[in-house]
Amino acid sequence: MIGPPEGSPRVVLAGGDERAVAIAPAAVPLTPAESLRQNLFSSWWNGALTIGAGLLVGYLGQALLRWALVTADWDVVAANLRLFMIGRFPVAEAWRIWAATYLIAVLAGASWAASGARLRWTPSLIALRAIAAAATLAFLLFLLDGLRIWVLLVGLGAAVGLGVAIGRAGARRLVRPLLIGWAASFPVVIVLLVGFGGVPPQRWGGLVLNLLVAVVGIFASFPVGILLALGRRSALPAIQLASVGLIEFVRGAPLYIWLLFGEFVLPFMLPAGLDLPRIVRAMIVVTLFSSAYVAEIVRGGLQGVHHGQYEAGRALGLSTTRLMGLVVLPQALRNTIPALIGHFISLFKDTSLLAVIGFIDALRIARISPQGVFQGDLKQTLLFAALLFWIVAFSMSRWSQRLERRLGVGER
Known part of the structure; x- marks a missing residue:
């Protein structure tokens, strides 16, 4: 009888029977270099395809970046940003949309925290998030003008933080209240938009x-x-x-x-x-x-x-x-x-x-x-x-x- 591979775990059956059940050994993780060689350069043909595709993607990427950062004029987006976001919704009534957004932000933050989710902080993820945050900030600095909008955005971040704090404090006890909150959020949002002399749907x-x-x-x-x-x-x-x-x-x-x-x-x-x-x-x-x-x-x-x-x-x-x-x-x-x-x-x-x-x-x-x-x-x-x-x-x-x-x- 051929036994399991050496070093494989053995399963002891009920009654003390020590007949072993062979279990495949755990896969050994590959290093980045080994992974590249195995997946992209396993043969001369795969290597040629990898190099050719890399050159094509690099050329198209640099052309797109040059157009987006140098050639293109983005003033049309900055000038029409309000239209992109809310259309013909009156500016004087925009507080209704912000109130609804704050409500959703608190619910989202509380739901994320109550689910037990945690951000991972590996070096690669920290670098990626820093780059994304810097790019987003630069984009917003170009698009947004005026102190009021920045105060509203900071308030939005504070609403998310408040929701996270509530979710951390309540944890599993908040599951049912959060479900009720999400179910009630839509009618509340509709009331905020159209109620109390609000904006008719034709203006949305x-x-x-x-x-x-x-x-x-x-x-x-x-x-x-x-x-x-x-x-x-x-x-x-x-x-x-x-x-x-x-x-x-x-x-x-x-x-x-x-x-x-x-x-x-x-x-x-x-x-x-x-x-x-x-x-x-x-x-x-x-x-x-x-x-x-x-x-x-x-x-x-x-x-x-x-x-x-x-x-x-x-x-x-x-x-x-x-x-x-x-x-x-x-x-x-x-x-x-x-x-x-x-x-x-x-x-x-x-x-x-x-x-x-x-x-x-x-x-x-x-x-x-x-x-x-x-x-x-x-x-x-x-x-x-x-x-x-x-x-x-x-x-x-x-x-x-x-x-x-x-x-x-x-x-x-």
């Missing part, structure tokens, strides 16, 4: 509009999508057919068509006397469109749950509702986190289609702002709009990665 625009529509679409489509996924797997034919029909009907046309439907057709289908604002109709369309895709993602997660989980729940005497809510859905949603976050990122980027029905979002502002003395500066405004979208999408992606590591997605 810029990145604020993209974020509001995306947030509504994400949080409203998630429960609706779960219900559709459960309905598609229902044993009742009527519910199953209705769910399948709605999902396939909505997925059969792009969001562009559904936005046009919500703008020009939906008003004629509403009861007499019910006149929904244009932004509400757009949010309804985005929610239904996203719900169909969420339903398919969740359905895939439900199919990935082993039948033994259902049998174990039934053996414990759980009702169908409790079985689904306590056993099946948590596992299905855990397995679909990467796909769900990817869809939500795509949904946020798709909010730029609001321009086709007349809304002035960040991308449309980027297209119309190069006028007059800024004629010909379209590349700068489009690049800045792309940067805004990338910052939000990257933040969502990083949060998803932390959540996946916390839940051990793909590890067990």
Whole structure:
């Protein structure tokens, strides 16, 4: 009998049986030089491709940096920064947006701290964060002018710090209050924007509009999508057919068509006397469109749950509702986190289609702002709009990665 490799750990079975089970030895980490040689220079062909690709990337990178730092005129972005952020929202009412931003900042800081997350301070990460902070500060110094905006930004940082302090102090005890706070934050934000003589939705625009529509679409489509996924797997034919029909009907046309439907057709289908604002109709369309895709993602997660989980729940005497809510859905949603976050990122980027029905979002502002003395500066405004979208999408992606590591997605 061939035994396990020398030095491999041995597993002692119940009853004192010392028959060994061979376990593969732990992988030896490679040094940076060994990793480069193994992955990039393992053969002459790979080495040539690596050198060629490196030269091409270096050339394109230096050309882009030279254009961005020397050739390009970014005054068009600085002059239209307020439009990029809030559109036609009155400046005198901008305090409403700042109040909502402070509220979200406190909740975000408290949630991050209460989750037990900690920043790692390795030398490489310290250097990377220092470079990013310096670049961000230089960028803000160029774009922002006036003491008031800097005071507001410092206050925003203080709001995040306050949230972190609250989260550190409360830790796990804050889980339920934070969930309630996040659930209540959206109606509070809406009241801040439109209540007490606020700004009508027709004046909303810029990145604020993209974020509001995306947030509504994400949080409203998630429960609706779960219900559709459960309905598609229902044993009742009527519910199953209705769910399948709605999902396939909505997925059969792009969001562009559904936005046009919500703008020009939906008003004629509403009861007499019910006149929904244009932004509400757009949010309804985005929610239904996203719900169909969420339903398919969740359905895939439900199919990935082993039948033994259902049998174990039934053996414990759980009702169908409790079985689904306590056993099946948590596992299905855990397995679909990467796909769900990817869809939500795509949904946020798709909010730029609001321009086709007349809304002035960040991308449309980027297209119309190069006028007059800024004629010909379209590349700068489009690049800045792309940067805004990338910052939000990257933040969502990083949060998803932390959540996946916390839940051990793909590890067990």
